[in-house]
Amino acid sequence: MSYSEYNLKIKKIANSIKNNTKLITTNRKGHNYRDLKFKKNQTRIETGILTNVLELNEKYIDCESAVTIGKVNRSTIPRERMIPALPEGDNFTVGGCLAGLGLGSSSYIYGFFNDNVIDFDIILGNGELIKDVSETSHSDLFYGIAGTYGTMGIITRVKIKLIPCKKFVKVNYHHYNSFENFYEEFSKMIKNKNDDFIEAFANKKNSYTIVSANFIKNVDQNKVAVIKDKDIMKQRNMTIYAQISNKKESCYLRLLDYLERYSYAAFWGHYLYTPYKKRDYLYAGLMYSLMPQEILDSSPGHGRYNISKYFHAANHIVGDYYRDEYVLATDIGVPLSKLKEAMDLADEMTDTYPRWICPIYDHFNPKKIFCTRRPELCDDDIIFDLGIYGIKNTSKSSKEINQAFEKFSFEQGMFKGFFSTCYFTYDDFWNQFDKSKYDSLRTKYHAKNNFMNIFDKINYRSKTKKDNLRSKLFKFFGKRYLKHINNNKESLIQ
Numbered sequence: 356m357s358y359s360e361y362n363l364k365i366k367k368i369a370n371s372i373k374n375n376t377k378l379i380t381t382n383r384k385g386h387n388y389r390d391l392k393f394k395k396n397q398t399r400i401e402t403g404i405l406t407n408v409l410e411l412n413e414k415y416i417d418c419e420s421a422v423t424i425g426k427v428n429r430s431t432i433p434r435e436r437m438i439p440a441l442p443e444g445d446n447f448t449v450g451g452c453l454a455g456l457g458l459g460s461s462s463y464i465y466g467f468f469n470d471n472v473i474d475f476d477i478i479l480g481n482g483e484l485i486k487d488v489s490e491t492s493h494s495d496l497f498y499g500i501a502g503t504y505g506t507m508g509i510i511t512r513v514k515i516k517l518i519p520c521k522k523f524v525k526v527n528y529h530h531y532n533s534f535e536n537f538y539e540e541f542s543k544m545i546k547n548k549n550d551d552f553i554e555a556f557a558n559k560k561n562s563y564t565i566v567s568a569n570f571i572k573n574v575d576q577n578k579v580a581v582i583k584d585k586d587i588m589k590q591r592n593m594t595i596y597a598q599i600s601n602k603k604e605s606c607y608l609r610l611l612d613y614l615e616r617y618s619y620a621a622f623w624g625h626y627l628y629t630p631y632k633k634r635d636y637l638y639a640g641l642m643y644s645l646m647p648q649e650i651l652d653s654s655p656g657h658g659r660y661n662i663s664k665y666f667h668a669a670n671h672i673v674g675d676y677y678r679d680e681y682v683l684a685t686d687i688g689v690p691l692s693k694l695k696e697a698m699d700l701a702d703e704m705t706d707t708y709p710r711w712i713c714p715i716y717d718h719f720n721p722k723k724i725f726c727t728r729r730p731e732l733c734d735d736d737i738i739f740d741l742g743i744y745g746i747k748n749t750s751k752s753s754k755e756i757n758q759a760f761e762k763f764s765f766e767q768g769m770f771k772g773f774f775s776t777c778y779f780t781y782d783d784f785w786n787q788f789d790k791s792k793y794d795s796l797r798t799k800y801h802a803k804n805n806f807m808n809i810f811d812k813i814n815y816r817s818k819t820k821k822d823n824l825r826s827k828l829f830k831f832f833g834k835r836y837l838k839h840i841n842n843n844k845e846s847l848i849q
């Protein structure tokens with residue numbers, strides 16, 4: 356694919372925007388838990404045509420904005436190169452990771468996805484094209500774009516740094532049975548930076564596992580666990596979470612499988628969606644039957660019921676405000692020193708386990724608006740993404756829970772993931788983030804009046820919980836299925 360073809364495509368998009376009078380948005384559902392009905396009344400830009408890798412060398416990969424992380428991995432790993440700070444979803448796009456959020460188990464060294472972007476192109480709300488936005492050219496937009504969730508312009512190209520890697524990793528599981536022991540060791544490992552990748556799980560109140568992974572050059576191929584070639588029933592016993600539950604000490608994986616370890620299982624989500632006893636086929640069958648067919652088939656090249664399926668499933672099952680009352684999927688930003696407080700709050704509000712604890716190095720820059728901490732409230736340059744994905748075990752409402760998490764993270768100078776269901780109040784939100792900086796950037800780059808405002812876009816906006824046919828069916832079958840899984844957690848992972 357050549358740059359000249361890319362230039363033709365973006366010219367077409369720019370021209371269509373020049374003649375546009377309505378608000379503009381992308382034509383993606385993407386990965387988030389909000390009501391996307393607003394898209395129907397806006398001009399939708401088909402970013403799905405931008406799926407080509409434009410250039411690849413030892414130092415960087417230059418991609419059209421809808422290139423997926425899976426495609427990036429498949430292009431770079433054979434050359435023993437990878438993007439630093441890779442998010443775990445193989446079907447996330449480079450444009451979405453820059454405009455939204457992107458982080459993963461190497462973020463404790465390399466920061467967020469946006470910290471590793473070299474430059475990008477963007478079409479503004481008046482149809483003007485700005486090329487090569489970088490640290491030195493339009494630097495306010497370069498730093499300001501992260502976390503604006505499509506409210507600044509249409510990103511069409513993203514160039515990202517590459518770092519050396521190997522094609523295999525050894526994954527080590529370190530198990531702990533008290534928070535104190537786990538936290539002491541985890542803090543040390545984060546500080547020492549000896550591992551290529553690091554993340555942790557709170558399996559239940561007094562059961563923690565640190566998962567570290569390191570590149571290895573040579574490995575006996577017979578020892579490598581190949582996950583994606585298995586069907587869904589076999590995959591579930593080979594996932595990282597199953598390995599943790601079975602108290603495994605280590606395993607070998609292809610780097611590609613490691614990087615996409617949650618794509619085929621959306622963390623431990625597969626336990627929510629795949630049956631484990633014969634009677635569950637009925638429930639699971641109904642759950643699947645509620646999902647549009649194209650979702651289950653939507654992974655070109657990888658086949659049905661395999662990679663990506665769980666992310667789509669997770670998105671659909673949780674992505675309805677009614678279901679939010681039963682299944683939670685939220686990420687809270689937590690400073691390194693406040694993890695215990697965050698865990699206690701999560702116990703009180705949802706008592707949901709397991710939890711994902713992913714450390715990130717926060718490269719604070721005053722020009723950033725959303726994807727960073729407030730240094731006057733948070734001294735720690737290591738922050739955690741505390742991911743709480745699973746069945747809610749308290750009778751508190753989704754709103755009450757989310758607002759408690761939002762308040763907590765704001766008080767710590769952090770933020771909650773905007774892709775989860777958000778219940779921010781206007782005052783709290785703009786007390787946390789710099790409204791004048793955001794507004795002036797939107798005015799300067801013609802986003803104001805052309806793209807929705809971020810607060811309106813990400814915030815919960817339905818007056819009532821949905822109660823359509825899908826919700827009714829979920830209430831009847833899904834609720835019981837989830838309860839059933841929850842009651843049998845211990846026997847699930849075998």
Ligand SMILES: Cc1cc2nc3c(=O)[nH]c(=O)nc-3n(C[C@H](O)[C@H](O)[C@H](O)COP(=O)(O)OP(=O)(O)OC[C@H]3O[C@@H](n4cnc5c(N)ncnc54)[C@H](O)[C@@H]3O)c2cc1C
Binds near residue numbers: 454455457510666
């Ligand atoms: C089940 C689930 C699991 C997740 N797990 C992780 C994880 O492990 N690590 C992690 O980092 N994140 C995770 N996320 C969050 C996810 O990475 C972010 O929401 C990311 O932004 C999604 O990328 P996407 O390409 O799907 O973007 P989309 O969801 O399509 O877009 C994200 C935002 O960016 C905007 N956008 C997209 N493309 C463009 C463009 N070309 N120009 C301008 N704006 C654009 C959209 O309007 C949207 O507001 C998870 C989300 C879900 C739902």
